[in-house]
Amino acid sequence: MIATLRYVLLTAVKDRLFGVLFLLVLAALLLAAFLGDAALAEGRALSLAYAGASGRAILVLGLVVFIAFHVRRLQETREIEAILARPLSREAFVLGYAGGFAAVAVLLVVPVVAGVGLALSPPAAGLAAWGASLLLESLLVVALALFCALTLTSAVAATLAALGFYVLGRMMAFFADIAEKGVGGAGDLGALTPLAEAVVTALFMLMPRLDLFAPGAWLVHGADWSAAAPVAAQALIYVPLLLLAAMIDLRRKRF
């Protein structure tokens, strides 16, 4: 476990993941500060909202790309076969790598939160809640990217699948609205309307509610602790769900 953790961290350093993401976050903070200065009013709030959203996007993109290509490299070099030839269960393999990637996620979340906090001084409780929620979101993204990378044979396909899934998860407020009020204003779909609504309802039921994670409003107006419980519950359910799916898929594979 410790060896896997060290190996993953070493690869992240070698891939310049930390350096590149820090630079991107710094650029995002500078851009956010610039945009805040351009606003007619509440410039700091605008900077916070932009910094939070762009920091999250950079973090998610970095994690997904790193995990997809790291796992692909394991498969191409047949390293995965060498690891699984040892007395190590496939479940332990998934857990070990999930732990390693989770450590990378923690090391990436900390500077994002610290950067936003130091540069833009949001309310302390809001920053703490936002940071914790961002950490849970990034853990969910780690599990999602690991599942896609282990399931799909191409790193590009895994990256696109994970990002597509993530975007859908972030659009759940939109699907929730359709599930609640019907297709309605989206145009007349005729006989397909019940089918479309059933698909959306199924999507709404199965997809993670990523739209609840790390809202920028917490950075601007302070923490809303009543909204924190569903975020924690969603992460507690969906991270194990994805890891279990990855374990089941890995068990079915022959190397």
Add this chain to the structure above:
Amino acid sequence: MPRLIALFLLVLAAQGAFWVWTREARVEAALVPPPPSERAVAALAFGDAQFLYRALTLRLQNMGDGGGRFPPLRDYDYGRLAGWFRRIEALDHGADFLPAVAGHYYGASPEPDQVRRMVTFLRAHAARDPARKWRWLAHAVYLARHRVGDLDLALAAAHELAALEVPDLPMWTRQMPAFVLSAAGEAEAARDLMAALLASTPDLSREEAAYMRDFIARMDNQAM
């Protein structure tokens, strides 16, 4: 090789023909595009309504300015703008960026009808949360009185402001209808209103009471 060159020249000629065909075509972006639907906003937010609120309000602040053109406010479609304001407001009613853009930027139009729309927006915005938003009602009174010159509209907004049941509002918010009436030449009504306010407010500072008595005296002189 000669065939390839001939083919290349043929495709290049096709590009020339395409240019002749499309050279008049321009992407004519409307100065104020139609506001997004409620569902489009839900989809665009990606779960971060605060970010979308700031991004759309910043877009509204800079709308139409770009590509080397800075059209005058009178060319803007304020009907559509009102739609944008309603849509964005739903994302964060507590913030002041949007009313600031409405009041301080779009409210600076030289066209009275356009400013009236902003006054309507500011009144509705303040009515949702008067305890925090009453200043925008005061700004609506200012726009109606000084930029539109519509004293009836200003008086309606001033009465709304004075009637707010918000503790610790400054005295001038209660006096606002009297000021507007005075500007409208209704000296007697302004005097009566200020006198009623003076009589019904027991804990006035000495300076405030003196100012109100002075106002009443001036209105008396005007009425005579």
